[in-house]
Amino acid sequence: GDSVTQMEGPVTLSEEAFLTINCTYTATGYPSLFWYVQYPGEGLQLLLKATKADDKGSNKGFEATYRKETTSFHLEKGSVQVSDSAVYFCALSEGGYSTLTFGKGTMLLVSP
Amino acid sequence: DGGITQSPKYLFRKEGQNVTLSCEQNLNHDAMYWYRQDPGQGLRLIYYSQIVNDFQKGDIAEGYSVSREKKESFPLTVTSAQKNPTAFYLCASGIAGPYNEQFFGPGTRLTVL
Numbered sequence: 294g295d296s297v298t299q300m301e302g303p304v305t306l307s308e309e310a311f312l313t314i315n316c317t318y319t320a321t322g323y324p325s326l327f328w329y330v331q332y333p334g335e336g337l338q339l340l341l342k343a344t345k346a347d348d349k350g351s352n353k354g355f356e357a358t359y360r361k362e363t364t365s366f367h368l369e370k371g372s373v374q375v376s377d378s379a380v381y382f383c384a385l386s387e388g389g390y391s392t393l394t395f396g397k398g399t400m401l402l403v404s405p
Numbered sequence: 406d407g408g409i410t411q412s413p414k415y416l417f418r419k420e421g422q423n424v425t426l427s428c429e430q431n432l433n434h435d436a437m438y439w440y441r442q443d444p445g446q447g448l449r450l451i452y453y454s455q456i457v458n459d460f461q462k463g464d465i466a467e468g469y470s471v472s473r474e475k476k477e478s479f480p481l482t483v484t485s486a487q488k489n490p491t492a493f494y495l496c497a498s499g500i501a502g503p504y505n506e507q508f509f510g511p512g513t514r515l516t517v518l
């Protein structure tokens with residue numbers, strides 16, 4: 294079945310540091326890929342998505358590129374802020390009536 | 406404003422009692438989902454519904470029940486058969502299609518005493 298593997302956290306960074314959170318996936322078809330963000334005590338918000346190979350999703354300074362050859366969708370940001378502290382989830386969908394498959398989440402802690 | 410509402414935000418119940426969590430959406434989405442979130446476990450799918458009056462079990466349906474009588478509503482009942490019900494419960498909705506993007510509510514934190 295489908296699966297998503299994320300790097301374990303927490304990831305601790307100083308403000309303005311470069312961020313990478315690794316995500317790899319296993320899927321039978323050609324999935325769409327997503328990054329969601331969850332702030333403490335809240336639901337998940339869609340951060341960005343990519344629907345086919347080599348697509349780059351971007352939002353709020355975050356980027357991720359759909360790499361079919363390495364089955365990866367790593368999240369990056371050039372300069373993190375304290376307000377980026379949250380849990381980040383990578384997810385995939387095979388489309389149609391399939392459900393989302395989530396990774397276990399990676400907590401990011403950014404200090405001033 | 407369009408969105409998904411879950412109520413209440415916090416819920417306390419005594420062991421052995423059934424409890425129903427509310428989820429309402431006004432996004433006109435056909436599909437709705439219930440997830441459970443535990444620390445370090447990520448999100449696990451409990452039930453989902455692609456259309457009114459129809460729903461399917463997810464990965465951890467035992468001890469839970471749902472109904473889908475209206476497009477806008479997808480309540481979840483946590484029954485006394487659920488062994489460890491204390492968790493954060495998230496409802497989501499979406500449009501079935503090539504991308505299957507889902508939108509989430511704010512969640513309900515259930516504590517069973």
